[in-house]
Amino acid sequence: MTATEAKLLVAKRATEFIEDGMAVGLGTGSTATQFIQQLALRVEQGLRIRCVGSSKASHDLAKSLSIEMTTFRETPVLDVAVDGADEIGPGLALIKGGGGALLREKIVISAARSFIVIADSSKIVDRLGRFPLPVEVIQMATPLVERKVRDLGLEPTLRRDKDGSPHVTDEGNYILDCACGQIADPEQLAASIRGIVGVVEHGLFLGMATRALIASDEGVIEKMP
Ligand code: 5RP
Numbered sequence: 001m002t003a004t005e006a007k008l009l010v011a012k013r014a015t016e017f018i019e020d021g022m023a024v025g026l027g028t029g030s031t032a033t034q035f036i037q038q039l040a041l042r043v044e045q046g047l048r049i050r051c052v053g054s055s056k057a058s059h060d061l062a063k064s065l066s067i068e069m070t071t072f073r074e075t076p077v078l079d080v081a082v083d084g085a086d087e088i089g090p091g092l093a094l095i096k097g098g099g100g101a102l103l104r105e106k107i108v109i110s111a112a113r114s115f116i117v118i119a120d121s122s123k124i125v126d127r128l129g130r131f132p133l134p135v136e137v138i139q140m141a142t143p144l145v146e147r148k149v150r151d152l153g154l155e156p157t158l159r160r161d162k163d164g165s166p167h168v169t170d171e172g173n174y175i176l177d178c179a180c181g182q183i184a185d186p187e188q189l190a191a192s193i194r195g196i197v198g199v200v201e202h203g204l205f206l207g208m209a210t211r212a213l214i215a216s217d218e219g220v221i222e223k224m225p
Helices: 003-015 031-044 056-064 100-108 139-151 186-194
Strands: 023-026 050-053 078-083 112-121 133-137 155-157 175-181 200-204 210-215 219-221
Touching: 003 031, 003 112, 003 219, 023 031, 023 056, 023 100, 031 056, 031 078, 031 112, 050 056, 050 100, 050 175, 078 100, 100 112, 100 200, 112 200, 133 139, 133 186, 139 155, 139 175, 186 200
Parallel strands: 023 050, 023 078, 078 112, 112 210
Antiparallel strands: 133 175, 133 200, 155 175, 210 219
């Protein structure tokens, strides 16, 4: 199965968890994009839902596909959020933010009663840390945060766009991709990073996923925390 086929498989399965009347958080990235496209097909067939996007890209895509969008003022609690991940570790601890949308993704997921993570099996790891941990930072604080994450033993690299300029998130911040090596204690690392002034959010999503749908050659495997 190709990666695209795997993403499509889990995206389709995830739409089966969406019921009429639900408020849905839409993730960001190539897997979440497939989910939004599959969801749009169900909307076309009459499913009535309202959604909040976790990035401008996902919001715009959903809107272009005639999915009704809402805001947290109108809809402060979502029934479910569906999103991809860069790594899925034990207990469904995740690294996210490869697509640069970690801040809004965490906001959307935190507003949801449940969070279904969708991915292909290449994202499963025994221990988090193979994927560099994205950390979103206030632009002017970046040099200070870089020094402090180095003090924690991480190796930060400022994310850049293809033209070489620093990547700017939807919220106007920079991202440091922090090589961690295997993360022995994700909770402790999350707390240490959170304690650095100038850090807006980090890509450790701990205790948030309530279900994982993983595409494998045998089909979709469901995992619970
Ligand atoms: C974006 C994310 C994505 O969910 C993550 O990067 C996975 O992306 P993809 O589905 O393209 O592999 O966290 O910020």
